Amino acid sequence: MLFLLRRILFYLAAFIAAATINFFLPRLMPGDPVALMFSSAGSELPPESLEALKLTFGFVDGPLWEQYLTYLSSIFTGDLGVSVKYFPLPVTDLLGRALLWTVGLVGTATLISFALGSFLGMVAAWRRGSRLDVVVSVSAIFATSIPAVVTSLVALFVFGFTLGWFPTGYAHDPALDPSFSLAFFASVAHHAILPLVTLCFVLTGGFTVTMRNNMINLLGQDYVVMARAKGLSDRRVMVWYAARNALLPTVSSLAIALGTVLGGSLVTEVVFNYPGLGNTLYQAILARDYPVIQGQLLVMTAAMLVSNFLVDVSYVLLDPRLKGSG
Amino acid sequence: MGQLLIGLRRNRKALVGLAIVLLIVLVAVAAPLLTEYNPAGRTGRPHQPPSAEHILGTTRLGQDVWARLIYGAQTSLAVGFAAGLLITVVGTTLGIIAGYRGGKTDEVISFLTNMVLVVPNLPLLLVIASFVGQAGPMVIALILGLTSWAWGARVTRAETLSVKQRDFVKAAEMMGEPQWRIMAFEIFPNVFSIVGINFIGSVIFAVITEATLEFLGLGDPNVISWGTMLYNAQKASALSVGAWWDILAPCLALALLGIGLSLLNFAVDEIANPRLRTGGRLARWSSLIRSGEGRL
Amino acid sequence: MSDALLSVRNLTIDYIGAETDFRAVDDVSFDVAPGEVFGLAGESGCGKSTIAFAVSRLHGPPALIRKGSEIRLAGRDVLGLDKRALADFRWREVAMVFQSAMNSLNPVLRIEEQFYDVLRTHTGCTRKEARDRTAEMLTLVDIRPERMRDYPHQFSGGMRQRIVIAICMALDPKLVVMDEPTTALDVVVQREILQRIDELRRQRGFSVLFITHDLGLMVQFCDRIGVMLSGRMVEQGPSEAIFRTPRHDYTKRLWASFPSLKGGVLG
Ligand SMILES: Nc1ncnc2c1ncn2[C@@H]1O[C@H](COP(=O)(O)OP(=O)(O)OP(=O)(O)O)[C@@H](O)[C@H]1O
Numbered sequence: 001m002l003f004l005l006r007r008i009l010f011y012l013a014a015f016i017a018a019a020t021i022n023f024f025l026p027r028l029m030p031g032d033p034v035a036l037m038f039s040s041a042g043s044e045l046p047p048e049s050l051e052a053l054k055l056t057f058g059f060v061d062g063p064l065w066e067q068y069l070t071y072l073s074s075i076f077t078g079d080l081g082v083s084v085k086y087f088p089l090p091v092t093d094l095l096g097r098a099l100l101w102t103v104g105l106v107g108t109a110t111l112i113s114f115a116l117g118s119f120l121g122m123v124a125a126w127r128r129g130s131r132l133d134v135v136v137s138v139s140a141i142f143a144t145s146i147p148a149v150v151t152s153l154v155a156l157f158v159f160g161f162t163l164g165w166f167p168t169g170y171a172h173d174p175a176l177d178p179s180f181s182l183a184f185f186a187s188v189a190h191h192a193i194l195p196l197v198t199l200c201f202v203l204t205g206g207f208t209v210t211m212r213n214n215m216i217n218l219l220g221q222d223y224v225v226m227a228r229a230k231g232l233s234d235r236r237v238m239v240w241y242a243a244r245n246a247l248l249p250t251v252s253s254l255a256i257a258l259g260t261v262l263g264g265s266l267v268t269e270v271v272f273n274y275p276g277l278g279n280t281l282y283q284a285i286l287a288r289d290y291p292v293i294q295g296q297l298l299v300m301t302a303a304m305l306v307s308n309f310l311v312d313v314s315y316v317l318l319d320p321r322l323k324g325s326g
Numbered sequence: 327m328g329q330l331l332i333g334l335r336r337n338r339k340a341l342v343g344l345a346i347v348l349l350i351v352l353v354a355v356a357a358p359l360l361t362e363y364n365p366a367g368r369t370g371r372p373h374q375p376p377s378a379e380h381i382l383g384t385t386r387l388g389q390d391v392w393a394r395l396i397y398g399a400q401t402s403l404a405v406g407f408a409a410g411l412l413i414t415v416v417g418t419t420l421g422i423i424a425g426y427r428g429g430k431t432d433e434v435i436s437f438l439t440n441m442v443l444v445v446p447n448l449p450l451l452l453v454i455a456s457f458v459g460q461a462g463p464m465v466i467a468l469i470l471g472l473t474s475w476a477w478g479a480r481v482t483r484a485e486t487l488s489v490k491q492r493d494f495v496k497a498a499e500m501m502g503e504p505q506w507r508i509m510a511f512e513i514f515p516n517v518f519s520i521v522g523i524n525f526i527g528s529v530i531f532a533v534i535t536e537a538t539l540e541f542l543g544l545g546d547p548n549v550i551s552w553g554t555m556l557y558n559a560q561k562a563s564a565l566s567v568g569a570w571w572d573i574l575a576p577c578l579a580l581a582l583l584g585i586g587l588s589l590l591n592f593a594v595d596e597i598a599n600p601r602l603r604t605g606g607r608l609a610r611w612s613s614l615i616r617s618g619e620g621r622l
Numbered sequence: 623m624s625d626a627l628l629s630v631r632n633l634t635i636d637y638i639g640a641e642t643d644f645r646a647v648d649d650v651s652f653d654v655a656p657g658e659v660f661g662l663a664g665e666s667g668c669g670k671s672t673i674a675f676a677v678s679r680l681h682g683p684p685a686l687i688r689k690g691s692e693i694r695l696a697g698r699d700v701l702g703l704d705k706r707a708l709a710d711f712r713w714r715e716v717a718m719v720f721q722s723a724m725n726s727l728n729p730v731l732r733i734e735e736q737f738y739d740v741l742r743t744h745t746g747c748t749r750k751e752a753r754d755r756t757a758e759m760l761t762l763v764d765i766r767p768e769r770m771r772d773y774p775h776q777f778s779g780g781m782r783q784r785i786v787i788a789i790c791m792a793l794d795p796k797l798v799v800m801d802e803p804t805t806a807l808d809v810v811v812q813r814e815i816l817q818r819i820d821e822l823r824r825q826r827g828f829s830v831l832f833i834t835h836d837l838g839l840m841v842q843f844c845d846r847i848g849v850m851l852s853g854r855m856v857e858q859g860p861s862e863a864i865f866r867t868p869r870h871d872y873t874k875r876l877w878a879s880f881p882s883l884k885g886g887v888l889g
């Protein structure tokens with residue numbers, strides 16, 4: 001438990017670090033940071049809203065540390081300011097709505113590709129050198145080395161525009177209002193397939209390679225050889241002796257991979273015009289809507305930290321050596 | 327180091343990967359010889375499909391896609407290698423120092439490394455790049471270099487920890503060599519394959535990320551690169567108006583470069599980690615089994 | 623010869639390389655009688671483990687057992703077993719203790735589980751029956767049966783090695799191969815474990831193929847010894863004879879390199 005507590009403190013520090021970057025960036029840029037941050041293309045804020053925004057982002061009269069504390073306290077009270085482009089919509093509302101779609105997309109894609117990649121890596125390593133292994137590892141290399149933006153664009157071109165199998169934008173049929181109806185869910189699923197498959201394509205290869213390498217390094221371990229000497233079935237040795245142990249380092253690489261996952265999903269959402277964080281952010285970038293851009297970093301970081309924590313917890317559950325110790 | 331080069335010469339993946347990368351480099355360098363068009367200028371009617379005149383068609387502004395592609399390769403390669411080098415230098419230096427010095431130094435560097443690893447990279451880059459405004463290629467390379475070294479630092483540190491225990495390092499310490507000399511001349515050559523993997527991986531990352539940032543509208547749209555080609559094509563709704571060549575050309579170029587570099591990376595990994603190798607001996611083993619020379 | 627439990631004839635094993643092969647075991651023949659302890663001695667890298675692996679057919683690429691080799695256990699042709707027969711043969715006939723005490727047990731499975739999978743595979747018993755058998759086996763090696771619910775990392779190195787030995791006994795095999803079973807342990811624990819093995823052997827009557835670097839242990843523990851030099855078996859015979867009247871030059875040098883043995887450990 002101490003282990004998890006230490007991790008939580010570390011994540012808190014990481015979150016504050018991200019906030020600190022947000023705080024200093026506008027102040028490091030040449031020119032007036034207030035003008036830079038809140039006077040984006042064309043829109044003019046009412047003076048009292050501008051005052052509120054300045055307070056939120058710590059632009060108060062006083063020394064730097066006072067400004068910094070003001071900013072941190074607004075973040076920790078959940079105030080991320082308002083969008084300049086969609087004034088007066090609060091950033092939290094704007095991002096919160098988008099986050100739902102992103103979490104759904106990213107969560108599903110991560111689970112599918114982690115399971116699929118670990119499975120493929122396991123089988124490839126077990127039958128190392130076979131034709132299956134060659135096919136799996138070469139396709140894994142190719143899949144990981146192609147940028148998400150390329151995969152998304154090609155998938156959109158082939159399956160969306162040319163074959164017309166899937167819609168080319170949005171999360172559901174705009175004619176349907178969100179409801180708990182079968183038609184609505186079917187529409188959501190239909191719209192999600194292409195971005196989901198694309199993301200899985202981008203992600204699976206990495207997990208495959210990691211699992212394969214970990215597994216190959218484990219196959220010479222005495223306990224794996226002993227399992228074979230015990231006359232256990234190939235499947236039992238492969239899954240419960242080799243893969244089960246190879247999964248531990250693979251799970252910890254999952255934590256690092258999550259950054260890539262989030263990055264990949266940003267791009268995929270933009271290409272498929274999917275209403276998640278990526279798309280919201282894209283609009284914000286085009287309009288230089290800084291409160292939203294900064295808020296996005298905090299939300300993404302928080303999402304990443306929460307996922308990392310979940311990974312930590314599952315690591316503890318998977319490795320008996322960590323349970324109850326220290 | 328020498329062993330690595332010999333291994334690379336024998337590895338088929340390495341050769342194919344190297345051929346692809348060299349081909350792209352060659353095309354980029356020879357760009358002025360390979361097209362008569364000015365990549366920035368209007369050279370035809372907008373959105374013309376590929377033809378003898380414009381082998382990859384034209385953009386919405388009537389620019390020649392092939393000319394933009396091969397001039398753009400210069401930018402993508404330059405950013406990729408510059409940022410890759412910067413990432414590797416920072417990561418290797420920090421990794422070796424942390425691993426070798428240990429103690430407080432290690433704690434500080436490792437804390438920093440882990441911190442950078444849990445802040446999602448692309449969102450961070452987006453924030454930084456958006457404040458920079460329209461970032462030119464070299465600014466992008468610099469930002470990448472300063473934010474993306476953590477993975478390399480972590481693996482280099484781990485490798486350093488094991489090299490540090492070896493006899494020749496202990497011997498050098500006994501002889502009273504200064505620390506920086508030990509790190510530079512004893513440790514560094516022995517973590518070289520990790521550094522190689524880190525470098526190639528970082529180049530891939532940099533090429534991909536530069537293209538992504540530009541695609542998302544954070545680059546300077548007047549620069550000619552594969553990323554801005556994607557950005558302009560996307561803004562011109564190239565796919566919905568049926569001008570697929572405008573978008574697919576940079577897509578395929580990026581994919582090809584990525585595949586070439588990854589093959590190289592995979593090969594280095596295989597050579598550095600013999601257990602991953604499958605190659606010639608296994609083929610020979612299988613043929614001996616098949617011809618009944620022996621069994622398991 | 624026909625009454626031997628394990629009979630190895632002309633065993634030749636290569637590690638296949640990209641261009642040239644490495645001959646790790648070269649035309650080795652020896653017998654192990656029922657109830658006998660046979661020792662394999664020789665310097666590091668001479669091919670002892672390679673032989674041990676071959677007895678349970680544990681090798682994977684790039685190892686290759688050359689044609690003409692023969693391994694028989696209780697009359698059965700081990701190299702001719704098909705997949706099913708091999709799975710059945712392993713552990714029921716030949717069990718094995720590996721070089722490192724720390725790593726022979728799967729760190730993520732409870733001890734109980736590591737008994738259960740072998741028992742279920744070979745005897746198809748229920749979990750309850752397996753638990754009883756596990757308790758019985760653990761008692762044999764002086765480990766409290768309650769501890770079967772624990773994970774390997776909760777035991778000391780010596781205990782872990784005793785657990786492995788208990789797992790070996792679970793199916794009452796005819797032969798136990800021990801590849802340096804005590805290398806990772808300290809001297810006192812080593813002695814304890816070997817004594818325990820010796821008692822078990824007397825009670826249960828299995829044979830042992832014993833491999834170690836420690837010649838002192840070897841002479842004490844083995845009935846007969848085979849001495850290996852870079853893949854070849856240069857001399858074999860009763861321990862007494864090998865120790866007192868070695869014929870091969872290499873054996874003499876081997877003994878000479880262990881001054882402590884001169885005092886006559888056997889006495
Ligand atoms: N997978 C392999 N590929 C190539 N050569 C190998 C392989 N495994 C073992 N060898 C070689 O075969 C020879 C015999 O190895 P083996 O493990 O049988 O030695 P050993 O007598 O058990 O040594 P030790 O006492 O150190 O355990 C060694 O020289 C080793 O280098």
Ligand SMILES: [Mg+2]
Nearest residue numbers: 670671721801
């Ligand atoms: Mg051995």
